[in-house]
Structure formats: structure tokens, C-alpha cells
Amino acid sequence: MINILPLLVAIPLGAAFLLPLLEKFPAGPRLSRTLAVITSAALMALSLLFLTADNITYWMGGWTPDSGALGICLVLDHLSAFMLALVALVTLVATLFSLSYMKRYTAEPLYYCLFFLMVTGMNGVILAGDIFNLYVFLEVAAIASYSLVAFGCGSEELEASFKYLVLGTVGSVFILLGIAIVYNQTGQLNLAAIANTLPQQNAALSMAAAFFLVGFSLKAAMVPFHAWLPDAHPSAPAPISAMLSGILIKVLGIYALVRVFFDTLEMSQQFAYILITLGAVSMVIGVFLAVGQWDFKRLLAYHSISQMGYVVLAFGVAGEMLLTQKFNIASLALLGGLFHLFNHAVFKSLLFLCSGAAEYATGTRLLKKLGGLKHRMPVTSSCLRIAALSISGVPPFNGFWSKLIIIIATIQAGHLWLGAMTVLVSFMTLLSFIKVQRYIVDGDPSVSVSSAKEVPFSMCLAMVILAIICIGAGILLPLYQKIFSDGAQSVITEQFTQLVRLAGG
Amino acid sequence: MNLQTLPFLLAMIVVAVGLYAVVCKKNLIKIIVGIIILDYGANLFLMLTGYRENGLAPIRTANMNADNFLNSSVDPVPQALILTSIVIGLGTVALMTALAIRIYEKYETFDISEIKQLKG
Numbered sequence: 001m002i003n004i005l006p007l008l009v010a011i012p013l014g015a016a017f018l019l020p021l022l023e024k025f026p027a028g029p030r031l032s033r034t035l036a037v038i039t040s041a042a043l044m045a046l047s048l049l050f051l052t053a054d055n056i057t058y059w060m061g062g063w064t065p066d067s068g069a070l071g072i073c074l075v076l077d078h079l080s081a082f083m084l085a086l087v088a089l090v091t092l093v094a095t096l097f098s099l100s101y102m103k104r105y106t107a108e109p110l111y112y113c114l115f116f117l118m119v120t121g122m123n124g125v126i127l128a129g130d131i132f133n134l135y136v137f138l139e140v141a142a143i144a145s146y147s148l149v150a151f152g153c154g155s156e157e158l159e160a161s162f163k164y165l166v167l168g169t170v171g172s173v174f175i176l177l178g179i180a181i182v183y184n185q186t187g188q189l190n191l192a193a194i195a196n197t198l199p200q201q202n203a204a205l206s207m208a209a210a211f212f213l214v215g216f217s218l219k220a221a222m223v224p225f226h227a228w229l230p231d232a233h234p235s236a237p238a239p240i241s242a243m244l245s246g247i248l249i250k251v252l253g254i255y256a257l258v259r260v261f262f263d264t265l266e267m268s269q270q271f272a273y274i275l276i277t278l279g280a281v282s283m284v285i286g287v288f289l290a291v292g293q294w295d296f297k298r299l300l301a302y303h304s305i306s307q308m309g310y311v312v313l314a315f316g317v318a319g320e321m322l323l324t325q326k327f328n329i330a331s332l333a334l335l336g337g338l339f340h341l342f343n344h345a346v347f348k349s350l351l352f353l354c355s356g357a358a359e360y361a362t363g364t365r366l367l368k369k370l371g372g373l374k375h376r377m378p379v380t381s382s383c384l385r386i387a388a389l390s391i392s393g394v395p396p397f398n399g400f401w402s403k404l405i406i407i408i409a410t411i412q413a414g415h416l417w418l419g420a421m422t423v424l425v426s427f428m429t430l431l432s433f434i435k436v437q438r439y440i441v442d443g444d445p446s447v448s449v450s451s452a453k454e455v456p457f458s459m460c461l462a463m464v465i466l467a468i469i470c471i472g473a474g475i476l477l478p479l480y481q482k483i484f485s486d487g488a489q490s491v492i493t494e495q496f497t498q499l500v501r502l503a504g505g
Numbered sequence: 506m507n508l509q510t511l512p513f514l515l516a517m518i519v520v521a522v523g524l525y526a527v528v529c530k531k532n533l534i535k536i537i538v539g540i541i542i543l544d545y546g547a548n549l550f551l552m553l554t555g556y557r558e559n560g561l562a563p564i565r566t567a568n569m570n571a572d573n574f575l576n577s578s579v580d581p582v583p584q585a586l587i588l589t590s591i592v593i594g595l596g597t598v599a600l601m602t603a604l605a606i607r608i609y610e611k612y613e614t615f616d617i618s619e620i621k622q623l624k625g
Contacts, residue, residue, distance in 0.1 A: 070582075132586055139593045146600060155611040156622050162604045166527060169540050169597050176547045176590060177520070183583065184554040 001049075005058045005074055008046055008084060008123045009137075012116040015039040019113040032109035033099050039116060040088070040095040043123075047088040051081050051483065055495065057129070073129035073190065077495045078486035079338075080126045083255055085483075086342055087122050089469075090246045090349050094239040097353050097462040100455065101239060101360060111151060111237075118144035118243065122251045130190040131179050134259070138175070138219070138252055142168050145248055149236045160235035164228045171218030171225075178211035182265075191264045192497040201266060209271060212260050220253020222312060223282040226305050230289075233304065234297035234365075238356020241297060245304040246349035250341055254311055262319065262491050272320035279313030280421060282306065287428040296355045296365040296440065299432065300348065303391065306425060307344045311337045313422070314406045317413045318491075327492060329412045334488035335481075336405030342484070343398040343473060347390040350466035354384040357459055358440065361452040367436065372445035376452045381441045383463040388437055390470045392430035398474035512553050519546030533605045533615040537598065544594040548587050555580030 015035060022028040022035070050056075056076040063071030076084075098115070102108055121141025128134040146168065150161035183189060185204055186197045199205070214225070221229035229249070233241050261267060261275075286306030293299035314337030321330035357380045358373060359365045374381040390397035393404075403426055411419040445452075454460070489495070523546055526539025556579060563581035565574045605615070612620050 132589070136589060136593070139597075143593075143596055143600060150604060150607075153607065155608070158604055158608045158611060159620055159622060162533070162601070162608060165597070165601055165604065166536060166540065169601075170524070170527060170543065172593075172597075173520070173523075173543050173547045177550060179586075180547070180551040180554050180583075183551075183586075189582070 001053060002056050002058055004046070005050075005056055005076060005127070006060065008043065008050075008127065009074075009120055011039060011042055011046070012119040012123065016113045016116040016120060019109045019116070022109040023107065029103075029108040032112050036095050036098070036112045036115070040092045040119075043119070044088040044092045047081075047084040050076060051085045053081065070189075072133060074127040075129040076127060078483075078490040079255075079258070079495075082338065082342075082483055082487045083126045083251060084123065086345050087119065087126065087247050087251065090243060090345055091119050093349060093353070093462045093465055094243050094246075096458050096465075097242070097356065098237075098239045099458040101356055101459060102237065104360075105151065105237065111148075114144045114148050114151070115240070115243075117141075118148065118248070122247060125251050125256060129192070131182065131194065131260070131264070132189050134191075134256060135172070135175055135179060138256065139172055141248065141252060142172065142219070145240075145244060148240045149232045149244075151237055151240070152235070157235045160228075160231035164232035167218055167225075167228045171215045173215075174211045174218070175215035178208045178215060181205070181208035181211065191259065195264050195494070195497045198264075198266065201268065205265065209261070209265055212257075212265075213271070213274065216253050216257040216260070217278060220249050220257065220308060220312070221305055222253075222278045222308070223285045223305060226282065226286070229305060230298055230301045233301040233352075234295065238297075238352055238359065241300075241356070242349035242352040245301065245352060246345040249304065249308060250311075250345065254308065254315070254341065257312075258315060258491060262315075262322075263494050263497055267319045267322060269320070269323060272316050272323060275312055275316030275319060276415075276418070277316075279309045279311070279316055280418060281309070283309030283313060283425045284421065287425050287432065291428060291432045291435075294367050296358070296367055296370070296436070297352065299367075299436065300351050300355060303429065303432070304344075304348055306429065307340070307348065307391070309425075310403065310406055310422065311341050311344070313337075313418065314340065314409065317410055317415065317418075318488075321413055322492065326413075329409055331485065331488045331492055332405065333409035333413065334491055335484050336402055336409050338484045338487050339477075340399075340402035340406060343390065343402045343470075346466055346469050346473065347387045347397075347399060350383060350387040350463060350470060351391065353459070353463050353466065354380055354387060357455045357463065358384075360455055360459070362448045364448050367439040369446055369448050370440045371443045372441075372449050373452075374441050375445050376449055377454045379454055379460045380463065383467040385437060385441055386467045386470050388433040390474075392433045393426045394430070396471075396474050398470055401474045401477060512556075513550065516546055516550040516553060519549060522546070531617050533608065533617060533620075536617070537601050537605060540601065541594070541598060544590075544597075548590055548594075551583050551587055551590065555583035 019032050022032045058074040060072040118141050121137045124137030146165045150157050181204055186194050188194045188197055218225045233244050283306050286302050290299050290302035314333045318330045318333035390399040393400045407419050407422050523539050523543030530536055560579035561577050563578040
């Protein structure tokens, strides 16, 4: 079991290197589709296997600390197992959707190559046990995503990709500066070893924390670092939008933030407040910007900012409660944050896939030109309706439960006004998605919709899988709540640091 | 302010110059140059964390015992990190330049105040 852990990084990496070779063969596109499905199915199976596994610390190449060497380690705790499963789920669904959707583009093998490089980067970030590998894998995922945003090579795609690239690189440089300061202060790169040798809070460490905060906030597109997201996410092909909004901003931004701030650097009162403020501001400004949008994918992108605000808010509240030793509220807030992270990945991917399906069939994504989709594309429009109800927090869909948990945790933590704000943002989200349903799903078919046909089977299958999870995840939460509460516990108990320490790091 | 912190300050000034170029310049190529300066500033900063006055290159020769080596050489870890970071920077800049060329083909200008189809 322990020896197959590196496969989670090696399988997508291997596939990414094989795929460009297929470009030269006439049967290349068909072979690359087969390889893509096999790879993502294998990743799904592996990550499900690890979801129930015990915690693992794996030292690459047998360079354990016992042998006196500074080795690279991969760490799997409950939080990373949960994130791995989430990445594998969205990857599988996006691959299924791409099978038909990407036929309209040239160079399909290259598309899948970049796609799996991005997955490699994300899995690497999740498993990385030292801060420099985290940075390297973060860059692998980020560079692949920059080129995927520009994949269409239209003028808008190029412009969006350039903007994303500049801001993403600035974020990476800040993370690198943070790493440099932390290395200067501790002489360590391993996250657990840094946590062990961390000196008393001083000016240099505060500066490192500030650099990390700016870098990861740029990657997670928190307001005021959000400018690239509404351009970059809509410009990518639909399955890539689903990947970017669904998991990339979470893994590169939120997960890395949690690893650095909760497990490595000491959480302080100021940073808890900064996280709460970032979350609340993103939540409110994101939703207000979203309400006025008429481009479907752009509207969804603004909602991503807003919904990630919920997650950051929950983590901020958890950090504050951890400092005051109120572990019950902290674990509730973390549970809410992780559950909302999962739910957002599911329903936002579904919404982007639906927007892709609508664009595939009708050729437009402007709300005013769509309309009456339910008469022509029943599967897409019912999936869209389910996702819209989920994101706006209508019971019994999954979005409702996670928002409810976050609201309860915020109020228990004593932030009544934050709880009220969360409810208000949820209401605004509902308003915005009523507009979406009114213009896209209901009404008489518009000119561009009247000749539309339902999308091919694989695209429908991808959407239906996510729609079923949207309905089931909320109601069946008691069955698998353990996954989320284990993840929350592993953050609270700094399991990650413990694990490496036990392994002698 | 002592003499030892001065190089760190200079590295930070390089980073600030790069940031200034990224934020204030209107030309795509100048923004790319800004990113390169920013990257180098960060690399320089990382390099300085491993510096030791009169240090030797971190190569352990046969007639050098471990303690001697530890006490006289500069820290090799930041150098390994910078090597990686330079390669990443190379990839980013290559991609950025390729994008700038494609943008020039589409818009026939490098001026970002004229490249703004996306807004809202």
C-alpha cells in the first residue's frame, strides 16, 4: 500500500509524456481519448483506495532521515486523502466530458497532455511533504493551466491567459520569497521540520507569513487579488473551466494555505482575522459582481470567488477558535469549510459543464440569447437546474447543508454579523441563479436554441454523475461524514506534522 | 542597519523594481521584462540566505572531513533551489513570450491599453 503512493503523481505524469507522441499518428486523437479515460479511471480507483487507508509517510528513493540524508517525502493524512479523491472525481468527469467536447478543437493529444500535467501538479501539491516541492508542483499545475486557458488561441483567450500568467507568476514569486525567509529562519524545508524548529514569532516570520498570504490568495483569487479569475476561467474550454474553478483554485490556494498556516507556521490572532476578512469580502464582492453579469460563464466565475469566500471564512473562524482552545467549534467550522469545498467542486464543475453543453449545442453563452433550453435539451437543463438550486443553498441539495454548518459555526463563534452576512450572500446567490434559470432553462426557445439538439452521451453522463452527487451528498451526509470530520480532525491535531515527526523527520 | 542586511535590502529593491514594471508599464514586452526582474530578485534573495563570508564552494573533496566542510562551505541547498526556480522561470517566460507574439498577431499592438476585449 505504502509503495504505490507515488503512483498518484507518476500515473498522470507518465500519461502526460506519452500523449504528445500520439500527435503524429492518424489514429492519435482516438488513442489519446482511450488513454485519458484509462488514466483518470486509474487515478479514481487509486484515490478511493487511499481514502480509507491509514496515514502514510513515504520517503522518495529510500532517503529516510535515519540514513542521515535530507530526503523528499510524500505525506498522506486524512485531509490529503479527501483532496485526492476530490481531484480524481472532477478529473474523471472532466475527461468524460472532454471526449466529445474537445473533438471540435485540433491537437487533442496535446490537450490531454496539458490536462494530465495539471493533474500531476495538483496531486503533487496535495502529497508534498516539503515546502519547496509544494512550490514546484504548484508551478507545474499553474503553467499547465496558463496554457490550457489559451488553448483556443482566440484573441480573448490569449488576453485572459496573459493576465492570468502575469498575476500567477507574481503570486509564485511571493511564495518563493516566503520560502526563502522561512529557510533563512529555520534552515529546514520539510514542513514538519519547519514547524518543529520555528523560532519565536519575529518580524521575519511575520513577513514570510504575509508573503505566503499574498501568494496563496493570488492563486485562490480572493478579493482583492481576484482580477484574473473572471477572465481566465470563462476563456478556457468548458471541461478546463470546470477543473480550474472546481479544484485548481482550491488545491493551489486553499489547501496550500491550510498546510502552511495551520500545520507549519503558528496561527496567530491577526492571521485568523485576516482570513475571516478576506473570506467575508470575497463572499460579498464576488456575489455583487456576479449579479450583473450576462455572460453565463463569467457569471459562474464570479460566483466561484464568492463561494470560495465561504470556505476561507470557515477556515478563518476555525483558526480563531483553535487559538482560544474551543476545539468543538473549530472542528465544526472546519467540517463546514471542507464540506463546502467538496460541494462547490461538485456543483461548480457541473455548472461549467452545463454551460459548455449549452455552448456546444447553441454556439452562444450569453444569457439573453439562450432560453427555453428545457424544450430542446432536457438532460442538460435538468442538471443545470439541480446545480443552480445547490449553489443557491436550497434544501435538500448539498449546498444548503454546508452553508448551514458554516452559518452555525460562525454564530457559535460569536460572529453574529458574519452569520447574517453569510445568509445575505446566500440570498443574493439565489437571486442570481433565478436569473440564470429564468433566461436559460425556462421560457420559449430562442433563435439559437430552437435548432439545438441534446449533447452526446459522454457529456450527458458526466453531467448526470455530478447531478446525482449534488442530490445525494446532502441527504446522505451522515453515511460518509467521517471523511470530512477526519479531515477536520487532521487539521486540528496537526496530524501532518505528527506523521513526519513519527517517521523521524 | 548593519552591513549584513544590506544585500537583502538590495534584493528586495530588485523585487520592487520588477513589481513596479509589472504594475505600471503598458507594454507587454516591458511587463515580461518586469516579471524576469521580479524572478531574479527572488532568486537573489534565496541565494543570499545561503551566503557565508569567505565561504568555499560546497564541493567536498577527498581530503576534507565533514566538520571542516560544514564550517567552511556555503549552504548548498539554496543553490539547488535556485536551479529549480530558474528552470521554472524559464518555462514561464517562454510561455509568456509565445503568448505575447500570438497577442501581437491578433491585435497588432503590444500596448495593453488597446488590448481589452475582456471587461466587466
